[in-house]
Amino acid sequence: MNQRTYTGGCACGAIRYEATGEPVAELHCQCRHCQMRSGTGHSSYVVFAGAGAVTVTGEPRSWRIAGDSGNEKIHAFCQTCGTPTHVTFAANPEITAIHPGGLDDPTRFHPTLMTYGSRGLGWDRHDPELTVLEKGPPA
Template identity: 50%
Template sequence: MEGTFTGGCGCGALRYALPGPPVEQTHCQCRDCQRRSGTGHSSWLVFASVADTAITGPASHWTATGDGGTEKRHAFCPTCGTPVYMAFPAMPGIIAITAASLDDPARFQPRHVTWTRAAQPWDSMPSGLSAHAQMPPG
């Protein structure tokens, strides 16, 4: 999965371009992802090349501590409210973008489901993905 990954918010004010490939693609069923998505999980592409990331437009932020104790800094568009990306203060080289914010969401190819111990019974995942009760070790 080569090439630049581009996307942004619903109104187009907040945009990004990230060189590929992502280091991880996953669905997360933790309670934080459930709350922020308004459904049973969030879907993420994780990149380890923050220095090569181009983010344009304004972003508003809020910080939360995940189920595993990781501090996460969520970024969203202050105009339309679309969640776009997440950064981790303890891991400054990592950025995760929401799969739905991609210009071409079909590029999202999940391999894992994390935090299945917090899964809601009505949020079923595709078969064939490796499932982890919480975040697997790095």
């Protein structure tokens, strides 16, 4: 079986990640938290599932917050340059979402989904071909 590998990291190179296999989702999220954290209208993610699906090297810092679902999200970032690198979830630690802007080849990101469309801002335009969920993905 030929598995795809996604590599990337932070802006200064102190944090690197490698994800192997097919993503379970490629999406934009318009929840208020993602808007505030990104400083834009949404955040983007390539999501991988499975123990060991994503390997991170370096020493990221993290902070935690409860998402709209009530589940705790753990946001990792580079303590040197501040680049957000990935997100994990307390309720399901085998899910890791990496930020596609940090991919060595960001053209590999092909979103098909927009979550929390109910929180979208009129100035944050998106591809009309995306499936838009009013809230988060089904559990």
